[in-house]
Amino acid sequence: MNNSVHSSIRSVRSQIRHGRPYWLFIFGCAMVLALLGITYTHSRMNAEVMAMAEINQKRIDRLDQLWVLLVDAEASALSFLLMRNDVYLEPYRSTAARLEPLMASMNFDIPPGSDDHADLQALKRLVEAKFQYLGEMLSQGKAPVALSEEHGELGKQLMDQIRVRLAILKARREKAHQDLENMYLARADKIQYVGYALGIASLLLIVGLFVVQQRQVALRARIQELLKTENNRLEAKVSARTLELTNLASNLTTAQEEERQHIARELHDEMGSALTAAKMDAGWLRRSLGGQLADDVQERLLRLIENIGSTITLTRRLVDDLQPPLLKGLGLVEALRSLGQQFEIDLPIEMSFPDRELNLNAEQSLALFRVAQESLNNIRKYAKASRVWLSLSEEAGEVCLSIRDNGVGFDTQDIELHGHGIAGMKHRAQMFNGKLLLSSSPGQGTRIKVHLPMIKGMCSGKD
Secondary structure (H helix, E strand, O other), X not given: OOHHHHHHHHHHHHHHXXXXXXXXXXXXXXXXXXXXXXXXXXXXXXXXXXXXXHHHHHHHHHHHHHHHHHHHHHHHHHHHHHHOOHHHHHHHHHHHHHHHHHHHHHHHHOOOOOOOHHHHHHHHHHHHHHHHHHHHHHHHOOOOOEEEOOOEEHHHHHHHHHXXXXXXXXXXXXXXXXXXXXXXXXXXXXXXXHHHHHHHHHHHXXXXXXXXXXXXXXXXXXXXXXXXXXXXXHHHHHHHHHHHHHHHHHHHHHHHHHHHHHHHHHHHHHHHHHHHHHHHHHHHHHHHOOOOOOHHHHHHHHHHHHHHHHHHHHHHHHHHHHOOHHHHHOOHHHHHHHHHHHHOOOOOEEEEOOXXXXXXXXXXXXXXXXXXXHHHHHHHHHHOOXXXXXXXXXXXXXXXXXXXXXXXXXXXXXXOOOHHHHHHHHHHHHOOOOEEEEEEOOOOOEEEEEEEEOOOOOOOOOO
């Protein structure tokens, strides 16, 4: 990655880091806490107002209940005086029994020290006076007597005063209830305004987060684009370098084969001819001077002729290794079979070849032959094998060469690619868009497979 692209990516990443909205996160947490606090306060206030309203309503109901009891007691007493039947006294008696706990509850509603306590005490005195009046009226067994035209009858005066006291107390209770409602409404309005403010703030927060998120998405997209551009550039550069190295390796391989052919020709034409001539001359000398030479000289001449013959054989073998004659004359199958037969002198080998010659050009045949030659040489030197398998097959337009042994094997992760000529074998396969598969492990032997496409497809060779 060049310096400009690296600097651009570093700059964009710095913008992403500095653009992270930590303050928005803090602000959002504060708003959530505020909403939770407002919700809790509002619910708590609702509960308190409802409880206080219920208590206040019960107090008002008790005032109304007191008035109802007094009216029932008076009506019961008057009905008894008119009808002279004890049945009509039942409401009066029950009112007297229910009055004491009711007044005790009202004392709890309006405790000493409150603003309405004096009015409550006056009300209690009036109620007691009213019941005393009703009791005297029932004990005398006659209707009430009017006191004066100005003040009217005493029972009516007491009821009027009681009504006034009850109205005063009820009005105060209702006013307290109204004040409570007004306070609740005022606080609810404040909470509503705060809710509006938090809602607007939440909307602004969402907009801010969206803007920041979009900005970060754009920055990440820019990084991806920069990385993609740089990766494409690097891939193109690697492809170009790979092509250069492949061409270089191909040229080296071609040059190596040309050098082998040149050496083979020199050995065959020059050295082979010279050795043959030397052998013939040595044979002529032995035949011409046979009777004149001592036995030890003849023995040395015979040994010389044999050594020259061995050298000629070795030279021919070197020429065959450098430039296999069977490969050009009879094709790859026969060349591999001959190679296997020569290898069989040292180790048992099982060979499997097709019945016909494969449709390969000279370069492909040579590449496969060299892979087989190198593999068998490695087996002879390093494998310590007791058995070897060599096969060549064709399937789906591909040729597959397989060499396997049951030797000591090795760790493919530790071996260097150029070790034992493996790099060269791989390159020979890659020259024709093929591939070499190497599998081995300590104690499990080694297998080398070369898949060389002739058309298209895949091959699975027979081992």
